[in-house]
Amino acid sequence: MLRYTVRRLGQLLIVTVVLSVLLFGWLRALPGGPVSALLGERATEESRARLVQQLGLDQPLYVQYWKFVQRAITGDFGVSTGVQPGTPAMEVFLQRMPATLELSVLALLLAVAVGIPLGYFAARRQGGWLDNLSITWSLIGVAVPVFFLAFLLKYVFAIEFGVLPASGRQAAGIDATHATGFFVLDGVLTTEWDAAWNALIHLLLPAIALSTIPFAVIFRLTRASVLDVVEEDYVRTARSKGLGAMVVRGRHILRNAMLPVVTTIGLQTGALLSGAVLTEQVFNIPGIGQALSLGFQRQDYAVLQVVILATAMVYVLVNLLVDLAYAAIDPRLRTR
Amino acid sequence: MALLEVRDLSVRFVRKSEPTVSAVDGVSFDVHPGSTVGLVGESGCGKSVTSLAIMGLLPGRGTEVTGSVNLEGSELLRLSRREFDRRRGKDLGMVFQDPLTSLNPVVPIGLQISEVIERHRGLSRRDASREAAKLLERVGIPDPDRRLKEYSHQLSGGMRQRALIAMALACEPRLLIADEPTTALDVTIQAQILTLLKELVAETGTALIMITHDLGVVAGMCDEVNVLYAGRIVERAQRHELFSQPRHPYTAGLMASVPRLDSPRGQRLAPIEGSVADNIPWEGGCAFSPRCGNALAVCRERAPELETVEQGRLLRCHNPIGAAEMERAHD
Numbered sequence: 190m191l192r193y194t195v196r197r198l199g200q201l202l203i204v205t206v207v208l209s210v211l212l213f214g215w216l217r218a219l220p221g222g223p224v225s226a227l228l229g230e231r232a233t234e235e236s237r238a239r240l241v242q243q244l245g246l247d248q249p250l251y252v253q254y255w256k257f258v259q260r261a262i263t264g265d266f267g268v269s270t271g272v273q274p275g276t277p278a279m280e281v282f283l284q285r286m287p288a289t290l291e292l293s294v295l296a297l298l299l300a301v302a303v304g305i306p307l308g309y310f311a312a313r314r315q316g317g318w319l320d321n322l323s324i325t326w327s328l329i330g331v332a333v334p335v336f337f338l339a340f341l342l343k344y345v346f347a348i349e350f351g352v353l354p355a356s357g358r359q360a361a362g363i364d365a366t367h368a369t370g371f372f373v374l375d376g377v378l379t380t381e382w383d384a385a386w387n388a389l390i391h392l393l394l395p396a397i398a399l400s401t402i403p404f405a406v407i408f409r410l411t412r413a414s415v416l417d418v419v420e421e422d423y424v425r426t427a428r429s430k431g432l433g434a435m436v437v438r439g440r441h442i443l444r445n446a447m448l449p450v451v452t453t454i455g456l457q458t459g460a461l462l463s464g465a466v467l468t469e470q471v472f473n474i475p476g477i478g479q480a481l482s483l484g485f486q487r488q489d490y491a492v493l494q495v496v497i498l499a500t501a502m503v504y505v506l507v508n509l510l511v512d513l514a515y516a517a518i519d520p521r522l523r524t525r
Numbered sequence: 526m527a528l529l530e531v532r533d534l535s536v537r538f539v540r541k542s543e544p545t546v547s548a549v550d551g552v553s554f555d556v557h558p559g560s561t562v563g564l565v566g567e568s569g570c571g572k573s574v575t576s577l578a579i580m581g582l583l584p585g586r587g588t589e590v591t592g593s594v595n596l597e598g599s600e601l602l603r604l605s606r607r608e609f610d611r612r613r614g615k616d617l618g619m620v621f622q623d624p625l626t627s628l629n630p631v632v633p634i635g636l637q638i639s640e641v642i643e644r645h646r647g648l649s650r651r652d653a654s655r656e657a658a659k660l661l662e663r664v665g666i667p668d669p670d671r672r673l674k675e676y677s678h679q680l681s682g683g684m685r686q687r688a689l690i691a692m693a694l695a696c697e698p699r700l701l702i703a704d705e706p707t708t709a710l711d712v713t714i715q716a717q718i719l720t721l722l723k724e725l726v727a728e729t730g731t732a733l734i735m736i737t738h739d740l741g742v743v744a745g746m747c748d749e750v751n752v753l754y755a756g757r758i759v760e761r762a763q764r765h766e767l768f769s770q771p772r773h774p775y776t777a778g779l780m781a782s783v784p785r786l787d788s789p790r791g792q793r794l795a796p797i798e799g800s801v802a803d804n805i806p807w808e809g810g811c812a813f814s815p816r817c818g819n820a821l822a823v824c825r826e827r828a829p830e831l832e833t834v835e836q837g838r839l840l841r842c843h844n845p846i847g848a849a850e851m852e853r854a855h856d
Binding site for chain 1: 580582609610611612613614615618619621623626627628629630631632633636640641644645676678689692693
């Protein structure tokens, strides 16, 4: 198990290095660049040249990359030029990460908490109204673009009915202490319950919008997996022992049916992070998704590099954790 | 009084787009306390479906079960699922064909045994686990305390089947159904498992329904044998009578296709010609007639009834083996 973990961490290193090279070249291949973005179209040649030199963009690419690597090892990813000009890119990332994490975790929790039970019951009553309804719902969830759904939710619940806030992370008037940057957690830790509640209801609409795709995938996989497992001989054995419905369901059907679902949950982090870019835009949440879209608009190399690299590492790490969790659930993987 | 009375049991599979399949068609038999009854026949003859119907394990949807299954005076077919769950595992247990797929791969063997004890004997988790260790020892698994914590993939095929037997017998049911319990095992292990089953059944006084296609198993275990063909019983006799003189051509065919140590060298086995696929429905005559060497014209017109031909023997055949000789003896 330890060797496996070490090998996977080694793979993480390779992924990071390769991605950093690709990313570095790719960002610089985009038309425009931070200088045009910063100075605008009417800047003089001299001021352009000065800024190019200041940012070190006049040097050959491999020199730039080497300098980037040397600094990156010490945690210095350069200074933001567009998103929050003057702030270190790493700081931009760290400031914004909690908002995205909070949003993604809530969205994933929603997707799991609704998708798995619904998948189970839909499978057990295959062809029934619940099954058909959930399949349709999950289809819509996948087919409707996240940003459209986000706008729709915002329009209906925030603007028409006004029951939930339309944007931001917390109402401006609330006096809240922010220790960790996770607003809900902050509220709980400082027992400022109104602040925690306020942050939570701000998260609700974006989290629902963001959860639709992971929900649909988890629901469909759970359903298919339960349909498979119910046919297995060991479920028949469990029934032949006269075990109660709860034990058959939990211990014999779900524990086996969850194996493929667990893997998918890891893969869904990708969908969550890419979905966050759009959702954060619509609900004006200052997370890394918003930093990413701003970064592209303003050609902020430093912020883009740190955000994309960190996101990729999160993705790989989450999937490593999922694979380790898999071994914990499935004893067949432990002894082999 | 019989422990189990099966009367006119029929199972039909009804599918929307497909024609209805009659898997079991009016099967009746008794199982007396402590006795061993065999259900014998080729794949598809309805023997497994019969056992699943008795256990109430057939899928609810698309299955029509009619007739009566009476265990110690209570009608099993009329039990609700919840009521049935209180009887299954306690009053009747089942051992399945493939021990690998019949065990849950992600639940330790010990828990799979102790959960039955917990459920039906009301013991705590710890006491049930202690009982499970005793059971494992009793079914011949060495080092039971270690095995309790292991998973099915860590056990050998024989041990898996022993564990399944331990589960089925955990609450000392009055009736045990063994559905081809040795088919998936090595020949040497087969003998061990059969011996074990025989011992346990004798020790506990459990009645056993042995489902098999293997006449060798029948010869070693059963008191009474029912031969099934296309969902109906075609012959029933005590084991000795059946082996010394099979009367139904199908029974005789099954016996001729078993290799014997005392047959002359070089003699070829005599398989039954054709396959179950050649069956005609019973409505159009005897289902076995297309494959039967004894078939007469009447066999293809009218299905024979199951009739008592002598003490303890039932037969469903227009032209049984030895009929001519018997008539001659009468004259």
